[in-house]
Amino acid sequence: MKKLFMRADFIVILTVIILSILLFIPNLFNNSTLTAQIYVDGEVVEEINLQEVEKSYTLTPKNGTKITVEKGKICFSDAHCKDELCIKSGWLSKKGQTAACLPERVVVSIKGTDKTDMMTY
Amino acid sequence: MGDTSLENTNGKKQVNKKALISVLVCVVMVLGVVLADFVKGRSEYSSTAIAMGTVVNIRLFGSDGEETAEAVENNINETEKALLSWREKNSDIERINASAGTTVSVSTETIDVIGKALDVSKNSGGVFDITVGKVTRLWDFGGDNQRLPSDNEISEALESVNYSSVKITDTTVITAEGQSLDLGAVGKGAACDRLKLLLSSTNTESAVISVGGSLLLYGDRSFNIGIVNPENDKEAMGTLKLSDTCVSTSGNYEKFFVEGDKTYHHILDATTGYPADSRLSSITVVCESGTLSDALSTACYILGYNDSLALLQKYDAEAVFVFKDKTVRITDGLKDDFTRTDESFVVAK
The missing domain is CATH 1.20.5 (Single alpha-helices involved in coiled-coils or other helix-helix interfaces)
Incomplete structure (x- = not known):
């Protein structure tokens, strides 16, 4: 057999x-991998692996616009614009999330996509 | 005996050879999958920019992604600076406003956008109106002089609002004296239409580009488009699976200010000069033309659900209406493409 x-x-x-x-x-x-990108005037000036962040720190990419980085999340923490919409955006911690300070042309974005390819708002 | 052992040796050899070929086939297949995945990964290019006073997210599938993304950004800047922004010196709209009451020669692209916007103005009964410039400047939502204007100021500014005074030919525009155009409600959608033309001359197979809340979906690839939760702008309340179309959303959460105990949002009813008193939090319109999807999202937000349906039908457009009480209504053509992702919203049948 x-x-x-x-x-x-x-x-x-x-x-x-x-x-x-x-x-x-x-x-x-x-x-x-959770990677945040900081854009100033359309150019990537900083790429941060958020999972490897051990201690909270602050970056000042342009004219007093401050960005705070912690393990797994990132946010605008200070800005000179009137509406402070960038600060109101709060912490970004998921793929595809973006916050921007339009007057200073600074954008923080977390690379990749989650459940959606793009948002309409 | 000698013959049998020869057969066995040959048989074993044959088995080994077969096994080797099978293994090789498997290796080739798996490597093929790896390579395809690698090529696919390489062929996607993403970037983020600021243009037209908003965030532009670009995802391109095809080759020459970096150059195409740069061309996309330049194209959007050109739409703003040379054609549609009333703030930009010597743009088509700035020149029309500066010479209100006289004939002004402008690009055919600007004529096309004005023509479509006038058509929606007419079909919406004037609640949407591109001659609302003097009123929007009074409120200045999102600008340095954002404020609540007096009733008198609004009544005075409203006198210049009348879309039917605008006359267009193939190359010229004439508005009424004292009139001021504001294409802010269609600009980002119009930018999407221009990008579609641009992409067709590049090596892009598919793309999804967001210019603020207006999106261009280019090519056959399907994309999951998240509709923002009006109560949390970082999360989606639902998704639409779409390809080869344009999407625009208007919502009361985009630009607003609070004075006293009242919230004033930026979507103005051109017949009253005040923020539209709508039961909606947002409306997302899907339409082949970006200019139309943008204009319709504003017009339908002001009109509300019942009065919007005929208007949408006229332009072969579909929509998702999100009400303040978290009810969601979806037009028939989108029902199968919509997935609710936040269970606190209720989809009406």
Whole structure:
């Protein structure tokens, strides 16, 4: 009686499983990365891996516009504009979230997309 | 005996060879998937910019992403500075306003935008009106002189508001003396229409670009578009799965100020000069034309749900209405594309 699986079949199955796992590992790694980008006048001036932040700190990318960085989140903490909409945006902690200080042309954005590709507001 | 052992050796060799080929096929297939994934990853380019006084998010799929993103930003700046902003010296609209009462030659693109906006002005019964410039300047929402104007000031400014005084030809515009155009309610949508033309001359296969609340979805790729939760601008209340179209949202949370115990938002009813007294928090309009989706979102916010349906139908547009009481109404053409993501909102049947 023939065996259901031959040795060769096991080799093939094992190869596929190993390769699939190897293929999945970088994806797993990428998905967990939370990277904030700070734009000034359309150029990225700072890229921060928010998960690697150990201690809270503040950046001043332009004219007194302050950005506070903590583990897993980032926000505008001071600005000279009248409406302070950037500060009111609060903490950004999810992929695709953006806050901007329009008068100073400073944008903070968390790279990637979550459940949505783009927001309409 | 000797023959049998020869057969076995050959058989084993054949099995090994078969196994080797199978393994190789698997390796090639998996590498193919890896390569396809890598190429796909490489072919996406994202960036963020500030243009037209708002945040522009760009996601491009295809090649030459970096150059295309730069061209996108330049194109939006051109729409603002050369064509549609009343603040920009020598833009088409600034020149029309500066020479109100006389014929002014402008670009055919500006004529096209004005023509579409006038059509929506007429079909909305004038609640939406691009000649509302003098009134919007009084309120100056989001500007340095934002304030609550007096009733007298508003009545005076309203005298210049009348879309039917604006006459256009293929290359010229004439407005009434003292009249002032404000294309702020269609500018970002019009920018999306110009971007669509730009992208068709690049190596972009698909794209999604947001110019403030107006979005261009380019190509066959489907995108999940989040409709912002009016109570929390960082979260979506629902998503629309769409491709190859334009989307615009108008909401009372965008620009507003509080005076006394009253909140004044920026969506002005051009027949009264005051913020529209609407039961809606927001409306999202989906339409092939960005100019129309933008104009319709403003017009329909002012008109409210019942009066908007015929207007939307006229332009083959669809909409998601979000009411202040968190009820959501969706026109038939979008019902299958909408997914609620925040359970505190109730979708009416």
